[in-house]
Amino acid sequence: MEEENKKNTEEHDILNIENLTVRFETEDGVVHAVNGIDLKLGYRKTLGLVGETGAGKTTTALAMLRLVPNPPGVVECDRLEIDGKDVRDLSVNKLEQVRGKDISMIFQDPMTALNPVFTVGEQIAESIEIHEKLSKEKSLEKAGDMLEMVGIPRQRANEYPHQFSGGMKQRVVIAIALACNPKLLIADEPTTALDVTIQAQVLELMNELKEKYNTSMIMITHDLGIVAEVCDDVAVMYAGRIVEQGSLEEVYSDTKHPYTEGLFNSLPNIKNRQRMLKPIHGLMPDPSNLPKGCAFAPRCNYATDACKEAVPKLLCVKGTHKVACSRYESDPNFVIERGKK
Amino acid sequence: MADTILEVKNLKKYFKTSRGMLHAVDDISFTVERGKTLGLVGESGCGKSTTGRAILRLIEPTSGEVIFEGKDVTKLSKKDMRHMRKDMQIIFQDPFSSLDPKKTVSQIIAEPITENKIIKGKLAIEERVLELMDTVGLAERYINTYPHELDGGRRQRIGIARALAIEPKLIVCDEPVSALDVSIQAQILNLLKELQVKLGLTYLFITHNLSVVNHFSDDIAVMYLGQIVEKAPSEELFDNPIHPYTQALLSAIPIPELGHTRQRVQLKGEITSPIEPPAECRFAKRCMQCKKEICTTHIPQLLEVKPGHFVACPLKQEELGFSIQ
Numbered sequence: 001m002e003e004e005n006k007k008n009t010e011e012h013d014i015l016n017i018e019n020l021t022v023r024f025e026t027e028d029g030v031v032h033a034v035n036g037i038d039l040k041l042g043y044r045k046t047l048g049l050v051g052e053t054g055a056g057k058t059t060t061a062l063a064m065l066r067l068v069p070n071p072p073g074v075v076e077c078d079r080l081e082i083d084g085k086d087v088r089d090l091s092v093n094k095l096e097q098v099r100g101k102d103i104s105m106i107f108q109d110p111m112t113a114l115n116p117v118f119t120v121g122e123q124i125a126e127s128i129e130i131h132e133k134l135s136k137e138k139s140l141e142k143a144g145d146m147l148e149m150v151g152i153p154r155q156r157a158n159e160y161p162h163q164f165s166g167g168m169k170q171r172v173v174i175a176i177a178l179a180c181n182p183k184l185l186i187a188d189e190p191t192t193a194l195d196v197t198i199q200a201q202v203l204e205l206m207n208e209l210k211e212k213y214n215t216s217m218i219m220i221t222h223d224l225g226i227v228a229e230v231c232d233d234v235a236v237m238y239a240g241r242i243v244e245q246g247s248l249e250e251v252y253s254d255t256k257h258p259y260t261e262g263l264f265n266s267l268p269n270i271k272n273r274q275r276m277l278k279p280i281h282g283l284m285p286d287p288s289n290l291p292k293g294c295a296f297a298p299r300c301n302y303a304t305d306a307c308k309e310a311v312p313k314l315l316c317v318k319g320t321h322k323v324a325c326s327r328y329e330s331d332p333n334f335v336i337e338r339g340k341k
Numbered sequence: 342m343a344d345t346i347l348e349v350k351n352l353k354k355y356f357k358t359s360r361g362m363l364h365a366v367d368d369i370s371f372t373v374e375r376g377k378t379l380g381l382v383g384e385s386g387c388g389k390s391t392t393g394r395a396i397l398r399l400i401e402p403t404s405g406e407v408i409f410e411g412k413d414v415t416k417l418s419k420k421d422m423r424h425m426r427k428d429m430q431i432i433f434q435d436p437f438s439s440l441d442p443k444k445t446v447s448q449i450i451a452e453p454i455t456e457n458k459i460i461k462g463k464l465a466i467e468e469r470v471l472e473l474m475d476t477v478g479l480a481e482r483y484i485n486t487y488p489h490e491l492d493g494g495r496r497q498r499i500g501i502a503r504a505l506a507i508e509p510k511l512i513v514c515d516e517p518v519s520a521l522d523v524s525i526q527a528q529i530l531n532l533l534k535e536l537q538v539k540l541g542l543t544y545l546f547i548t549h550n551l552s553v554v555n556h557f558s559d560d561i562a563v564m565y566l567g568q569i570v571e572k573a574p575s576e577e578l579f580d581n582p583i584h585p586y587t588q589a590l591l592s593a594i595p596i597p598e599l600g601h602t603r604q605r606v607q608l609k610g611e612i613t614s615p616i617e618p619p620a621e622c623r624f625a626k627r628c629m630q631c632k633k634e635i636c637t638t639h640i641p642q643l644l645e646v647k648p649g650h651f652v653a654c655p656l657k658q659e660e661l662g663f664s665i666q
Contacts, residue, residue: 052522165612166385195384195549197608200593204605222523225595252599266527267597268556270579277556279527283492 014184014216015041015064018079022059022240024072029288033059035240038314041184041233046210046217048231048248050224050263054284056240057220061186065099066090083183100127104182108189110169114161120147120172121157124179131180146175150205167198174206181213188220203230224263228252233320236260239285239295242314246321254339256323258300261338294326302327302336346375346543347396347511352405354388354395361617365391367567368405370643373511378537378544380558380575382551382590386615388567389547390434393513396545397429398422409511427457430504434516436496440488446499447484450474453506473502478532494525501532505540513545518553530557551594555579560649563587566615566623569643573650583652583661585630622655632656 022034034056041047049057062068063075066087080088082103087095104127107113115123124143128134134142144154150171161169170190177185187206191199207230210217219231227234228248235245236257244257255261262280269275282299285291294312297303307326314324327334354366366388373379381389395402398414407414414425433439440449450470453459460466471481477498488496497517504512514533518526530553536542548554554561555575562572563584571584582588589606608627613619621637622628628636641653646661 052524196551196593197384197589199595200605201607203595204607223595224597228597228599229595249599252597262524264597266523268530268552270552270555270594270596273556273575273579277527277531279531280524281528283494283525284522 012081012084013040014043014045014083015039015218016079016081017064017077020060020063020075020077020080022056022063022068022073022075025074026072026288031288032290033240033287034063035290037237037240037242039235039242041216041218043183043216044214045233046219046231048227048234049218049220049237050222050227050234051237052222052284054239054287055237056287057237058188059240060237061105061188061218061220064186065103065105066095097131100182101131101180102182103184103186104177104180106170106173106177106185106187106190109193110166110173111193113173114169116161119158119160120164124157124172124176127176128179143175143179146179147172149178149209150175167194167202170194170198170202171205174202174209178209178213178215181215183216185210185215185217186220187217189222190219191226192221192223199226206230224267236263239290240287241295241311241324242322243296243324244322245314246319250319250321254318254321256317256321256328256336256339257325258302258336259296261336262299264338294324302334304330306330344375345372346410347373347545348406348408349392349396350406350408352392352395352407353403354391354400355403358616363616364567364618365615366395366402367618369564369567369569371562371569371572373543373545374559375510375543376537376541377559378546378557380554380561381545381547381564382549382554382561383564384549384590386566386612387564388615389549389564390515392564393431393515393545393547397426397431397513399431427459427507428510429513430507430509430511431513431515432497432500432504432517435520436493436500437488437520439500440496442488445485445487446474446479446491449488449499450502450506453503457507459507469506470502473506476505476536477502478528492525493521494528497521497529498532501529501536505536508540509542511543511545513547515547516549517546519548519550526553533557551590563590566613566618568623568641568653569651570624570641570653571651572643573647577647577650581650583646583650583657584624584654585628585657586624589629630656635659 017039020034020037024031024033051057068075082098087098121140121143124146125139128139128142129136144157147154147157152168152171191202194202221227231248233247234251235242238259244251244260265278266280268277280299285295291298293308293310297307312324312326314322316322350370352366352369356363356365381392383389394400396407402415409429417425447470450473451466454466454469460469479495479498518529521529546554546558558575561575561578562569565586571587582591589608592606613623613626620640622641625631625636635655639655641655643651643653644658644663646652646658
């Protein structure tokens with residue numbers, strides 16, 4: 001039986017996106033937030049979506065849930081499947097059956113993600129009531145179970161968000177997101193607003209729950225340390241494109257893209273405090289005015305004139321490891337500094 | 342010979358609340374050497390920013406002394422304090438709200454110069470502004486732009502230029518890179534380090550980011566609920582943390598490397614309220630090593646357990662062979 005289940009779920013991926021683009025058409029011009037990305041995520045896998053402010057990580061996630069406001073947002077893609085289901089043309093009613101049930105999202109700021117005028121119990125029960133079609137009492141009962149699962153006593157279900165601390169609020173948000181056992185959980189910087197010791201507790205909790213419920217997860221973060229702790233695969237985004245993608249091992253131990261290298265070099269190393277930081281010079285390009293060729297070329301130490309001409313394709317280098325850098329295409333012996341040691 | 346530029350003695354800052362006195366900063370003492378950096382770390386609400394502000398008297402300390410170059414600044418009159426602030430400056434956390442949106446870059450940087458009448462004459466001031474912009478790596482073309490036109494990294498550079506404008510000796514850096522992306526964060530950290538060497542600056546570096554503080558500071562003081570629980574040279578603190586809270590804090594840093602297996606020190610329970618805290622170890626309720634008796638009957642005192650390494654944990658002090666009273 002288990003074998004069979006396994007087979008069924010391995011026929012397709014939990015998430016399959018092809019050529020996703022999102023642009024915002026504003027009065028001041030067109031903002032190209034996401035510029036053609038492909039993403040596939042297997043069952044029970046966790047993908048880390050890494051990048052800096054404005055790289056398009058959150059917009060990508062919102063597009064998966066079809067939450068990009070239109071206007072001004074325009075979403076286009078060749079394929080957008082969640083658990084094998086095409087969600088591109090679903091009606092709003094149908095979509096609501098998918099959101100919260102098949103796919104759900106944890107937002108960055110637990111302080112604003114909760115509704116201040118409802119008790120936390122009611123807020124958790126809401127999605128249970130809608131998706132599992134249970135009575136109000138039964139849903140509240142289950143909401144209590146969920147609270148206990150995230151480590152909050154069920155008696156506190158009748159309290160309001162302001163009575164909880166930041167870490168507790170984020171636990172409530174996690175409880176809401178997991179209330180209906182979603183197959184795919186998108187966590188958008190879930191611990192950025194929290195203190196380190198609380199962050200450690202929340203990450204531990206998410207890891208446990210993910211195992212327990214076989215949830216697949218996309219972890220959006222700018223923190224390469226968190227990725228190393230929770231993710232199986234990594235995709236590094238820059239200016240709306242994926243520049244490097246692969247397993248944790250491939251991207252961390254065999255870094256290929258100059259931008260990924262730049263990110264690693266910008267981080268203080270706690271074991272070697274004498275090391276000088278090597279920041280990436282310059283700034284991320286304006287998404288309403290992207291350069292013609294590789295978007296990273298103006299900041300890249302390895303860039304050649306050719307890099308400024310054509311947008312590099314995301315090509316496979318080895319195994320599942322892909323990189324979008326023209327230097328590898330033109331020169332088979334090209335190695336970045338980090339790869340030399 | 343140690344050249345102490347700043348000495349803080351028994352500094353307290355209490356706030357009145359409807360439920361009693363909130364002990365934001367509760368009897369802390371430390372010294373900072375000239376040309377060095379002291380990192381002040383701790384989680385939100387531990388009183389680190391309040392400490393920084395109380396030192397500059399941007400908020401009035403409740404009691405205690407702040408001795409800057411031999412003078413107790415808490416006893417100065419308002420006018421003398423203004424004068425004193427020429428030597429003591431601050432860089433704020435949020436480059437988005439700490440700059441006046443109605444002023445141009447040059448007006449913001451020139452303000453402390455004209456206020457303190459350091460340089461007179463329009464041309465001379467403009468020249469100085471350009472020099473400062475060059476020092477912090479801001480291109481000349483931004484001189485007439487407004488803060489909202491610039492990104493976070495550039496705004497933080499304006500904040501640094503403004504702090505440098507009157508050639509201070511001490512700069513309190515209150516989370517100067519927390520609002521910035523990693524690649525920009527590294528640019529600003531490198532800039533601050535360069536300036537320290539070039540201008541002989543002393544920093545009090547306040548942050549919650551442990552990897553940054555380790556990289557940046559000579560000494561580190563760890564704060565918990567208004568008190569310093571441990572203080573040591575950075576390397577010593579990271580190699581041999583003694584206080585259970587420091588241990589938990591250090592083990593919680595996510596490390597961007599593979600195959601990093603570590604024993605994580607888990608914390609339990611809720612944070613003790615800083616309002617009228619009981620006379621016991623404030624960390625006792627969350628501490629995994631807490632032994633009821635010694636931890637709740639003794640008010641922890643900061644003791645030097647090794648040369649330069651101070652710890653306020655009665656349990657550890659006893660373990661290390663110090664008699665506690």
